[in-house]
Amino acid sequence: MRTASESLAEIRRLIDTHARADLRTPIDGLLLSKVAGGGSPDYSLTDPLLVVMAQGGKRLLIGDEVFEYRAGQCLVVAASLPVTGHYLDTTPEHPSLAMGLVLRPEALSALLLRAPALPRTRTAAGTAAIATGDASPELLDAVARLLHLLASPADAAVLGPLVEQEILWRLLTGPQGDIARQIGLADSALAHVNRAITWMRDNYAVPVRMEDLAQMSGMSVSAFHRQFRTVTAMSPLQFQKRIRLQQARSLLVARSGDIAGVGHRVGYDSPSQFNREYRRLFGAPPGQDAARLRERGEPSFP
Template sequence: MRAIDDLLTEIRGLVTVHARHDLRTPIDGLLLSRVETSAPDYSLTEPLLVVMAQGGKRLFLGDRLFEYRAGQCLVVTADLPVTGHFLDAGPRTPSLGVGLRLRPSVIAPLLLEAPVDPRSRATAGPPALATVDASPELLDATVRMLRLLDHPADAQVLAPLIEREILWRLLTGPHGGMIRQIGLADSGLSHVSRAIRWIRDNYAEPMRIADLARLAGMSPSAFHRHFRAVTAMSPLQFQKRIRLQEARSLLVARAGDVAGVGHLVGYDSPPQFTREYRRLFGAPPGQDAARLRAAAAPGDLRHLP
């Protein structure tokens, strides 16, 4: 097996060549990121593996801090609103990362073969975000997946096989319990994820904990406890974060319509919208959106969490 430094060097070179502005690649589920700024960002994740090849990132989920650097991975098993910034990123030393969507349909068949590692039992439940050192085996599989970008005729056959190999490395690693939860239809994570998806899709609507608990198949008290454990937030805090992050995106595109955007995302009171927006983003809505539009460069890349 090649040394980790050699593997990371090849990953950096391939990401530099193939990274695009929209993260996507011709290989389904494979994402690439190249970032040259350390400015704070607010994003909504999805179930994802991120391998950091250069640089690093510091993330906050609620009041929990996570940090990962080159040679480490981020594992996300639910849709989560996170705050973060890249570390020491610049034009000469961009942060480079590889993402792979974690899909239940691919993970579920592997559960029939994957042993339940005692190390995984401790992480089989929440939270839905963790960091871990990348093994040489996982990095080697990542390199082989990236090489397929130069061989599209091979990718159709070989990419699904390498995806399974990467998932197998995760399932048999220290955070295998987290990955296992994604593939199990009756896991606690899958139940809470139903409520998370409802909030994401209906963030502007009134929300009742009893209805969300029923959707998750739990009592209200159990649902509240599980939801906070997974997301590090209460359902109300989660909804508010989704509303404000969506409002921020809308305001960048709709200059001057602060009250209208506030109403679209579920705020009936403009003063309350302005107050809560400023508390999260550090400036009133109009001022923050104007700053974002002025600072946005045409070549800015979207990025992984």
């Protein structure tokens, strides 16, 4: 097996070779990011995801919590969350290079059913849906082998699922194992809260009642509110506002000029309130911010 530094060098080379503007690759669920500039904040909605940073770094803000990870480290996101990111040590000559792998609950569940009881690992304090830390040599080696398969579609079709399974196993048995396991356990507190998170993300324009969300999660209202904040570092209403505004931002990029219509579509009855809250979050009025985003044209993941 390669050393961690050898694997990391190979991952950098392969991301630089295969990264595309839309992040996608021929392997389903595998994303590659190459970002040359790190000036303005990056806002995104993320699904459960493993990210391995190969070059550069990133600082994430989720609610009031701040997370930072750099080359050779990984990030695990266990829920659908609105995040704000700032790239670190990133220039056109030294771009940020990262790999993302979508974490599917059914894939993690299948491994957990086959595995012996796994020891608990300790993760840093903070939101229960995010963990960062050093990537193990075994994880980096498996990631490098998965990226190698991008050069051979025939090999990727057969070997890709096997290497992805190995990556998930290295994740489950590594320092971030506890948080990854919560994704695959149907009865975990995170899984219960994720039901409400998924509903809110799919129905962001609909007014929410705490009683309905708590019932959806199988909790009392007070327990749901406490667990939701633990998972997301936000209250349910703050979460809904962020989802609405980030969905509005995506719509404005595609529908230039229809600012009032977009605000109404994401759930705002008052155009002035929409403009005010949009500017507070993104630092510019909707039209100006959307034009800036179209000009930048650099999608990314956490």
